[in-house]
Amino acid sequence: DQQVKQNSPSLSVQEGRISILNCDYTNSMFDYFLWYKKYPAEGPTFLISISSIKDKNEDGRFTVFLNKSAKHLSLHIVPSQPGDSAVYFCAASAPRGGSNYKLTFGKGTLLTVNP
Amino acid sequence: GAGVSQSPRYKVAKRGQDVALRCDPISGHVSLFWYQQALGQxxxxxxYFQNEAQLDKSGLPSDRFFAERPEGSVSTLKIQRTQQEDSAVYLCASSLWGDRETQYFGPGTRLLVL
Incomplete structure (x- = not known):
């Protein structure tokens, strides 16, 4: 049973346009969400996070939006650059039981930004 | 500074063979994690380790999997009597502490069991 779902395996956008990556979750105990970026043959790299007490967090070209009622979050990249081409993983953690270090990942979305 | 390193980067094992995967975390990081990434997942x-203490091993898929971090720095993940379903990328991550701190990942060890 997948608790974090990324339903789009891939996304292709033009350089300079907006990229929107989506993520849905089923576990209502999740209260902290992260996005990681992964290049081939490298480990995932932390990109941005959001706590459930917020609905938006921005860091430069990257913005994460959280809709708790819909159990949905999205990552916006504006403007998209060819170097953003990578696999993006959504991850979540829950505070219950003291295991808030444990990340549950989605399957990832491959973003391709075309020059 | 140096990031998380893992060795070997690639490992081919025959079914039934034992393997040992090594992780060198970022210096000074208290927490260390192991993850398994199957193809397409x-x-x-x-x-999860905090220093040398293994605080959570709930994700280990069977008793063939064993992890240790005896001196609170380098960690080894050992898989005994490997099976084909063990084929995956094994990722190690470290963080300064554990709670909600950013986890920094190594490049992973790709294990192929034939």
Whole structure:
């Protein structure tokens, strides 16, 4: 049973346009969400996070939006650059039981930004 | 500064063979995590260390999997009597502490069991 779902395996956008990556979750105990970026043959790299007490967090070209009622979050990249081409993983953690270090990942979305 | 390193980067094992995968975390990081990433999937949590103490091993798939971090720095993930379903990328991550601190991942060890 997948608790974090990324339903789009891939996304292709033009350089300079907006990229929107989506993520849905089923576990209502999740209260902290992260996005990681992964290049081939490298480990995932932390990109941005959001706590459930917020609905938006921005860091430069990257913005994460959280809709708790819909159990949905999205990552916006504006403007998209060819170097953003990578696999993006959504991850979540829950505070219950003291295991808030444990990340549950989605399957990832491959973003391709075309020059 | 140096990031998380893992060795070997690639490992081919015959079914039934034992393997040992090494992780060197970022210096000074208290917490260390192991994840397993099967093809086409996201990383899945295996186990968590705080210094030398293994505080959570709930994700280890069977008793053939064993992890240790005896001196609170380098960690080894050992898989005994490997099976084909063990084929995956094994990722190690470290963080300064554990709670909600950013986890920094190594490049992973790709294990192929034939």
């Amino acid at each position: 996201g990383p899945e949590f295996l186990t």
